[in-house]
Amino acid sequence: DTGVSQDPRHKITKRGQNVTFRCDPISEHNRLYWYRQTLGQGPEFLTYFQNEAQLEKSRLLSDRFSAERPKGSFSTLEIQRTEQGDSAMYLCASSPFGETQYFGPGTRLLVL
């Protein structure tokens, strides 16, 4: 499968724990995006990388959230000191130069 992959697909954690999600984009896509989606809402933009450079961050990305793309390929999204309000689907997308974004299946996070 050459699509965008995300790992894990599901994560249950206790409030206050740290979690890290991984996204592997489509090979040779230089742009990578992270979104958060809650029930009944559209995806909310979190951040965007072009190669290894993080070019844009939403105000939603508080200081508990950090994203990296160290080699311009896969990316990680870490949430520190999770809160119940962080429960959501975390979506990753990638695109080549151009604007069509291809989404991964998402990581569903539940914070107890």
Add this chain to the structure above:
Amino acid sequence: RKEVEQDPGPFNVPEGATVAFNCTYSNSASQSFFWYRQDCRKEPKLLMSVYSSGNEDGRFTAQLNRASQYISLLIRDSKLSDSATYLCVVNEEGTGGFKTIFGAGTRLFVKA
């Protein structure tokens, strides 16, 4: 005011009907526009880009009115398989690159 607004629906239509969705956006400097489709518990997938001149792809027609800052999607001859949530998407220029803003989506149910 939300950056991208859509009627959440749901729209319940019979097979063969024509249905239209509208979307408004608040940032007049928005650069590009799309419709995505999202099936229940799945990731969003690009349906079509939206151009100022209007564009058509089979049964689907998209229109953009920059002066009024709205985007439309028309679906003709609805099929059962068209049942999904339709997301209006706008790319805005950000501080370092651009950011992608999704509407909350319009739900469509096509009935036999």
